[in-house]
Amino acid sequence: MADALPHHHDLIACHECDLLQRLPVDQGRGRVRCRRCGCVLHHQGRDVVSTPLALGFTALVLFVLSNVYPLMDFGLQGHRDSTYLLAGIRELYAQGMPVLASTVLFTTVIAPALHIGLLIYLYLPLSLGLRPPAFVAALRLTQAIIPWSMLEIFLLGVLVASVKLAEQATIVAGPAAWSLGLLVIVLAAAATQVHPHRLWDLVA
Amino acid sequence: MNRPAITANARGLVACHVCGLVSRPAAALPMRCPRCDAPLHDRIPRSLSRTWAFLVAAMMLYLPANLLPIMHVTQLGRLRSDTILSGTEYLLAHGMWPLALIVFVASVLIPLAKIAILVVLLLSVQLHAQARPMDRLRLYRFTEFVGRWSMVDVFVVTVLVALVHLGQVAEIEAGLGAAFFAGVVVLTMLAAKTFDPRLIWDNVSYDVEPNAN
Numbered sequence: 021m022a023d024a025l026p027h028h029h030d031l032i033a034c035h036e037c038d039l040l041q042r043l044p045v046d047q048g049r050g051r052v053r054c055r056r057c058g059c060v061l062h063h064q065g066r067d068v069v070s071t072p073l074a075l076g077f078t079a080l081v082l083f084v085l086s087n088v089y090p091l092m093d094f095g096l097q098g099h100r101d102s103t104y105l106l107a108g109i110r111e112l113y114a115q116g117m118p119v120l121a122s123t124v125l126f127t128t129v130i131a132p133a134l135h136i137g138l139l140i141y142l143y144l145p146l147s148l149g150l151r152p153p154a155f156v157a158a159l160r161l162t163q164a165i166i167p168w169s170m171l172e173i174f175l176l177g178v179l180v181a182s183v184k185l186a187e188q189a190t191i192v193a194g195p196a197a198w199s200l201g202l203l204v205i206v207l208a209a210a211a212t213q214v215h216p217h218r219l220w221d222l223v224a
Numbered sequence: 225m226n227r228p229a230i231t232a233n234a235r236g237l238v239a240c241h242v243c244g245l246v247s248r249p250a251a252a253l254p255m256r257c258p259r260c261d262a263p264l265h266d267r268i269p270r271s272l273s274r275t276w277a278f279l280v281a282a283m284m285l286y287l288p289a290n291l292l293p294i295m296h297v298t299q300l301g302r303l304r305s306d307t308i309l310s311g312t313e314y315l316l317a318h319g320m321w322p323l324a325l326i327v328f329v330a331s332v333l334i335p336l337a338k339i340a341i342l343v344v345l346l347l348s349v350q351l352h353a354q355a356r357p358m359d360r361l362r363l364y365r366f367t368e369f370v371g372r373w374s375m376v377d378v379f380v381v382t383v384l385v386a387l388v389h390l391g392q393v394a395e396i397e398a399g400l401g402a403a404f405f406a407g408v409v410v411l412t413m414l415a416a417k418t419f420d421p422r423l424i425w426d427n428v429s430y431d432v433e434p435n436a437n
Binding site (some may be wrong): 031035038091109120124139170172174184220 | 233237241357358361375376377378384398403408413425
């Protein structure tokens with residue numbers, strides 16, 4: 021009966037050049053690359069569930085810290101104050117720039133939060149051998165959201181802004197700056213750990 | 225040496241973009257993956273026209289993004305307005321050339337390069353070009369990888385607006401240019417996402433690229 025199904029488990033079509041290739045027999049850890057264009061087709065032998073789950077929980081802690089603690093302490097002619105990740109977004113709204121504020125909110129808060137939430141939503145049930153509800157939709161959303169999470173670029177923006185102000189003001193990195201730096205690394209690692217093709221072998 | 229390329233498309237097979245399963249779709253529309261039930265497309269639907277649409281929109285926003293100020297700084301009663309370009313000049317004039325270089329590359333060179341590369345890729349596919357598919361794919365990967373970094377100036381404005389509001393000495397307001405600029409970055413990212421790199425290879429018949437001569 022299964023033979024009649026019109027699909028091919030041992031074949032893979034490159035997502036960048038469509039070349040049809042046979043998956044090599046599992047040879048332990050490593051990447052399988054496309055013969056024609058060299059893009060990564062498949063990851064072998066890696067633990068595809070507990071590493072992303074651990075990264076997801078780590079990212080959750082760092083994300084909360086990054087939003088709760090001040091990003092920078094700022095001193096200018098006797099005034100001292102701190103600023104938060106969300107303060108700039110609120111200020112953009114207040115200045116009548118709702119579209120700009122929403123773009124920044126989406127790329128620095130909503131997209132990273134979705135990325136982290138989806139990691140836990142997908143991998144916690146999977147680690148228990150369960151298939152999360154709306155699995156396909158959650159996988160697609162995870163793949164789609166990753167490029168819009170721009171915390172590493174935001175961090176570069178923080179650096180540029182501090183340097184611009186360094187002549188006139190005293191600027192000290194707050195706890196959120198450090199946790200953001202770590203969060204960027206954890207999320208980048210998590211983004212390389214999403215192997216939807218492999219996950220299907222687990223739930224199918 | 226050069227065997228003819230066997231693509232999934234040439235064999236009437238479609239790879240699912242969610243679960244990767246290669247299957248022969250049933251004749252009935254819409255096509256769905258037999259394993260995960262996601263909609264199947266052999267190529268991103270209407271990839272070329274959608275990419276053009278995003279790209280033309282990005283080009284239209286590009287001018288106001290660069291001509292309008294991205295922020296206004298009022299300091300000691302004096303108002304200074306910065307555009308993308310004058311912001312980098314400011315960094316350069318104050319001897320911060322490594323940062324000036326980063327901002328110039330991210331804000332000026334990358335958006336221009338991205339738009340130019342996508343135009344070249346679209347035209348090459350529409351003109352059924354066969355030359356150097358690997359190089360064209362590399363250009364595509366470059367735009368996909370690097371495009372997000374143009375957002376850095378928008379974030380600089382966000383941080384400055386928050387910081388300087390705190391001290392009473394200077395006041396910084398975001399300018400409309402920043403909103404247009406964010407629009408350019410988002411639209412070029414969408415354009416790169418809707419471009420299907422497999423279209424580059426559809427005009428190419430060989431399996432492995434011959435070595436360059």
